[in-house]
Amino acid sequence: MENLKCTPLLKTHEALKARIVDFAGFAMPVQYQSVKEEVEVVRKSAGVFDVSHMGEFWVNGPEAVAFVDYIMTNDFLSAPVGKAVYSPLCNHEGKILDDLIAYKLSETRVLICVNASNIDKDWNWIKQFAPKFKVELTNLSDETSLLALQGPKSEEVLGQILSLSLAELPYYGVLSAKWDNSEIIIARTGYTGEDGFEVFCPNKSIVKLWNAMIELKVAPCGLAARDVLRLEVCYPLYGNDLSEELTPLDAGLKWTVKLDKPDFVGKSALTNYQPVKKLIKFQLEKGIPRSGYLIVDGNGKQVGLTSSGTHSVSLERGIGMALIDFSQSTKEPLFISVRNQNVSINIQTKPFVNGGHK
Amino acid sequence: MSQNVPADLKYTKDHEWAKVEGDVCTVGITDFAQSQLGDIVFMELPEPGRTVGRGESFGVVESIKSVSDLYSPISGEVLERNDDLVASPDGCNQNPYGSWMVKIKMSQPQEQNELLSADSYLSLL
Structure with a gap:
């Protein structure tokens, strides 16, 4: 773990016996106790993620x-x-x-x-x-820390810590507040699908904010649980489902491309773009899809690749997303190759889990 | 860190435990293995009747984040697999030494001499 950057909370994570991994060049907590319990606590109560590595x-x-x-x-x-x-x-x-x-x-x-x-x-x-x-x-990436407090109890917990009513802050709302003699930025955003907040604060205040949450029985949660939570609600992950090989029109993000804007970087390329890929969501009856597993048609011909896959804690089954050829029909049966066996996939258009966000 | 490694079992460097009774070897994964894997959510085990070689992959165990091969401690024929464990693979987390995976009828019984004692296995951890 030498040569890795770390967040101001690394020692705190180590004291909580977190398993620490290299994530994007940072020493980050991947899990504390059980990934399953961390996912469940965010869906039912409240969990906190140190995501200070973000820029x-x-x-x-x-x-x-x-x-x-x-x-x-x-x-x-x-x-x-x-x-x-x-x-x-x-x-x-x-x-x-x-x-x-x-x-x-x-x-x-x-x-x-x-x-x-x-x-x-x-x-x-x-x-x-x-x-x-x-x-x-x-x-200010090196000077700024970020905690994601996620789960239905988040509003109550954060409101108590900051002595602030957050009831009026809408989903994707953001405000600036003063805490611990510094400006903090509070946003009703997150990467779990649940109600919750992301709080940006100076490095010097992060340990105090973290400890205040832990004292109020918020569960520390790691990056492994975060990945399950985001995939259950089908939020894409850069490096898996999004990359420089793709445009937003290949990756299920057409809703984020506003071609009627006067001008923006990439507008002319995107205006006439014919997608070559599309992002699908699927469940397996048995087994767990993993990033890189092939998607094949009924003749065994490759039509795509799994971009994200995991075991859904909420559904207790394998879930995944895959980038397949744009022209490929999703009405005909498709399969995932798991250790050289073709397993039927159940494609769906809705997210696997409806998060409880506002 | 104190490790739970029962003295009456044999082990492999791949973190399986083995219990030899007569010409049958019962196999599972160690407490260390389950703690490293975390929540075990899926398991694939061989059909009875399949022959496996020593060190050969005979199945797969998956946690939420990882996929790991299971390696046979011994050569032989699979007599039984634990279908209850396949249905509830978290048994490995709760009770690793009570959660057997397969029973193998040994074809090369002398191979059991190559298995590690509890002390030798402990020294690897």
Whole structure:
């Protein structure tokens, strides 16, 4: 674990006997006790994830909103102040560099949260567009910590810690507050499908915030549970379901591409793009799909690859997503190759689990 | 870390336990194996009648995050598999030494001399 970056909570995780792994160059907790119990506690009560490895860029200036709208495919311009927007970040070919959430704190101040593995790539990509706008960009990834408090009891817990009523904060709402003599950013976002909050704070305050949650019986949860939770509600994961090989139109993200926006990076490429892949969701009666397993048709011909797969704790069966040829019909039977045996897959259009988010 | 390694069983470096009675070898995975895997949610075991070689993969055990092969400690023919365990694979987590996977009729009984004692196995952990 030498040469890995760590979050200010590493010693806390170690004291809780977490299993620590290298994730995107960070020493991160993958699980504390049981992944299954961590998934269940988030669906039923509240769990907290240290996701301080993720990247935070600030965009300040009179054209902050226009700049963020220009680099993303989704519509940021018409989002009201106090709202967050999810979007892919694309290159000029419309291929996905990353997926991100942008938080509109004011018309002149925007926070962008990106995946840890893509911090340097994203930063180098977006800063090239800054000179065209009246903005100042700051990469505060190393100075900023992030906790995701997720589960139906989150509102009660966070409200108690911060002495704040959060009832009025809508899904994808964001606000700035003062706590521990610093500014913290609270957003009703997350990666589990449950109600919950992501709280950005300076590194110096994170241990105090974490401990306050643990004292209120919030369960510490690791990245393994986070992966099960996000796949149960079919949220894509960059590096698995999204990559630079794909455009948002190949990966089930057509809803995030607003071709009626005046201009944005990747617009011309995406305007005439014919998708080559599509993302499907499927369950297995028996067995567990894993990333990389082949998807084949009734003749055994390969038509795609599993991009994410796991055992769903909530459904107690194997679930997965796969990228298959765009022209492939999903009405005919398809199979997954599990250790050289073709197992029938049950394709569905809805997420496996309906999270309880607002 | 204290390890639960019963003295009356034999072991492999792949973290299986083996109990030899007459010409039958009963096989499962150790407490260390189950604790490393975490919640075991799926298991594939061979049909009775299949022959397995020593060190050959005879099945698969999957936790939420990982897929691991099971390696036979001994050569022989599968006499029985534990279908109750296949139906409830978390038995391995709760009671690893009470959760047998297969019973193998040994074809090369002298191979049992190659199995590790509890002390030798402990020294690997």
